[in-house]
Amino acid sequence: MEDMGFGKKLLYSLVTALTAAIVYGITLCLLEKAFHTLLLVLLIAAVVLGAVLLVLLIALDTKSKKVKAGAIAGVSVLGVLIIFSSVIMVLAPMMLFPKNHDEDAFKAVEKLEEAKDNTVQQIVCGDLTGWRVCARNARPEDKRPVILFFAGNGMNSSRTAELLLLDEPELYAPFYADCDFVYFDYPGYGTSAGEPTGDSLRQMALDVFDEVDSWSTTSSVICFGYSIGTGPATYCASQREADGLVLWAPYANSYDVYNNYIDVFHGPMKLLVLYKMDSDKYIKDVSCPILIMASDTDEVIPYESSRDLFARAGGSSDFMTISGIGHNDFWVTDKVIESTADFAEGVA
Amino acid sequence: MIDFSSKFIKAIIFTMILLFLGFLVLFMLSSSMIVSLLMLILPAALTILGIILVHVPFIKDHPWILLPIDVVIAIITAVIIYLI
Numbered sequence: 001m002e003d004m005g006f007g008k009k010l011l012y013s014l015v016t017a018l019t020a021a022i023v024y025g026i027t028l029c030l031l032e033k034a035f036h037t038l039l040l041v042l043l044i045a046a047v048v049l050g051a052v053l054l055v056l057l058i059a060l061d062t063k064s065k066k067v068k069a070g071a072i073a074g075v076s077v078l079g080v081l082i083i084f085s086s087v088i089m090v091l092a093p094m095m096l097f098p099k100n101h102d103e104d105a106f107k108a109v110e111k112l113e114e115a116k117d118n119t120v121q122q123i124v125c126g127d128l129t130g131w132r133v134c135a136r137n138a139r140p141e142d143k144r145p146v147i148l149f150f151a152g153n154g155m156n157s158s159r160t161a162e163l164l165l166l167d168e169p170e171l172y173a174p175f176y177a178d179c180d181f182v183y184f185d186y187p188g189y190g191t192s193a194g195e196p197t198g199d200s201l202r203q204m205a206l207d208v209f210d211e212v213d214s215w216s217t218t219s220s221v222i223c224f225g226y227s228i229g230t231g232p233a234t235y236c237a238s239q240r241e242a243d244g245l246v247l248w249a250p251y252a253n254s255y256d257v258y259n260n261y262i263d264v265f266h267g268p269m270k271l272l273v274l275y276k277m278d279s280d281k282y283i284k285d286v287s288c289p290i291l292i293m294a295s296d297t298d299e300v301i302p303y304e305s306s307r308d309l310f311a312r313a314g315g316s317s318d319f320m321t322i323s324g325i326g327h328n329d330f331w332v333t334d335k336v337i338e339s340t341a342d343f344a345e346g347v348a
Numbered sequence: 349m350i351d352f353s354s355k356f357i358k359a360i361i362f363t364m365i366l367l368f369l370g371f372l373v374l375f376m377l378s379s380s381m382i383v384s385l386l387m388l389i390l391p392a393a394l395t396i397l398g399i400i401l402v403h404v405p406f407i408k409d410h411p412w413i414l415l416p417i418d419v420v421i422a423i424i425t426a427v428i429i430y431l432i
Contacts, residue, residue, distance in 0.1 A: 017398060083373070
């Protein structure tokens, strides 16, 4: 080391420090289970690109410096793009669908079900499970409308049922006074099997609609979507004979949702969007009455995206701006809950 | 005769830079500010530490020791950040 000049010492220190930074990254990824796939993708992509550079350097050994520099620059740009795309493609769905299950809430709602007083029932549709909060003012054999709920990405059916029945029964009573409130967990959420993707959510929407529609007590079905759930709700209403469609904080297309998390999905970067849910295309085919509610201060779904969706809706659609509330405040705003219940009562 | 070793080293460094960028993008998008900041601060701080350490008598004669020192610091930092 004594013979080394400052340049070489600096280079040596830089390489060891770079190695350490990579070890730091690998350690953090190993500690976080959710990042294991991403770590694997990243390692494979980097090693393959390194091997490509090595082959290129050997192949261009006899070529001029200009050619070599051009090739290296090309591989470097390509490498950075591939690494960036790999991270985005694996990370975005993870951020979009943080699968969750609340075991405590599940047990609490299960206890209510065991009381057999027609308050709540566990429901199954193929690999999907969920809860049916039964209409309070109806007898078990009575025909009544069903609100079929498609949730936000951070929700699960057990926690929502617990919220409706145990935590805030007064606030949410309008949801299940005369209607059943039905919520199936998305694939991978709660105790539902599968993976949440654009295709699986679309298929799920149709399956659960058909299931609910086949119940002998169902008089009408109102599709109700919140946030990410507005996509499957809109798709479902466009493909089936729903009696109403309620959308809280809807998006026009999945690019708007992705860009809200990572604002890079423009132009060719749109190709990286794996969750395709183009509500703006489906809403044209919705023939039932539609109620859209959006907040001009929503920090998750841009207000403009909701307006854009409304502009494409035909027939009897109504848009309600709820000023000054955040994305999660829809659930604690009386006006939103009452308007939704009134709409459901009107169309049922 | 192709100088394979120098090309191999270039490819290794290229791979490392790509990995570094990948982790940087990942942490900037998904983790807290401190995690992504450390991804930048850590190599800078360790480079400075390395330059200082190569003047320490024992390390001057055994420069390879710098690598395990840096790696151990990185692992400890990652574990502390994870636990926090």
